[in-house]
Amino acid sequence: MIEAKNVSLQYADGTLALHSISLSVKAGELVYITGPSGSGKTSFLKLIMVMEFPTSGSLKILGQTYARGQTGRIRQLRRSLGPVFQDFKLVKGRSALENIMLGMRFLGLSYSEIKKKSQEALARVGLEHKANTPVENMSWGENQRISIARAIARKPAIILADEPTGNLDKENAIKILDLLSSCKDSNTAVIITTHATHLIPQNQSRIIRLNSGVMEEA
């Protein structure tokens, strides 16, 4: 799903956010990316979302490489990605269900299919009773679950969750990590960034640590 070879990312102001990253992620894998603030976790997810481009090295996402300006191809790829952003990016004034449906509008599905799949995703995160509530009238943790439902509703090939345990208490943080890890299957890889290394189930998890943009597998 992801093949990175010696990938570096330097921002326009000269900041070297990622330095010679090599990593392979296959379908069915759950990968945690940890590391201190500023170590490059979000930058790595941005490369996979093709919101940034490697300054050097080779990066294949679902078997393809992407270059700046290939807007159509990039848009096409993003239909197969399920991002859960640090700030959720939900649409205010719209209900929980509408927000999830909005995330599926370019997949070529009928309205009734979109609605059904969105309702299923909302049930999966335990919020079916809040379907018609505007997102601004819900708690931070509920908004986060809606953003996860939006990401999983279209059954993406790669789920990318950036710091999903952010503001949550331990019990809810563990629930969220369980929910995200339950989304991996033979067609889906899940990548989660988190500071909260103590919440990562240690036995079956693949953990990658970033330190000032340098990656090491734990």
Ligand SMILES: Nc1ncnc2c1ncn2[C@@H]1O[C@H](COP(=O)(O)OP(=O)(O)OP(=O)(O)O)[C@@H](O)[C@H]1O
């Ligand atoms: N658009 C940008 N332009 C210049 N530098 C950037 C940009 N975005 C991030 N950086 C820098 O790149 C480095 C990595 O940032 P990144 O956001 O990837 O870290 P992070 O590990 O996600 O941190 P956090 O845990 O605080 O979210 C930092 O030094 C940051 O200041």
Ligand SMILES: [Mg+2]
């Ligand atoms: Mg970050």
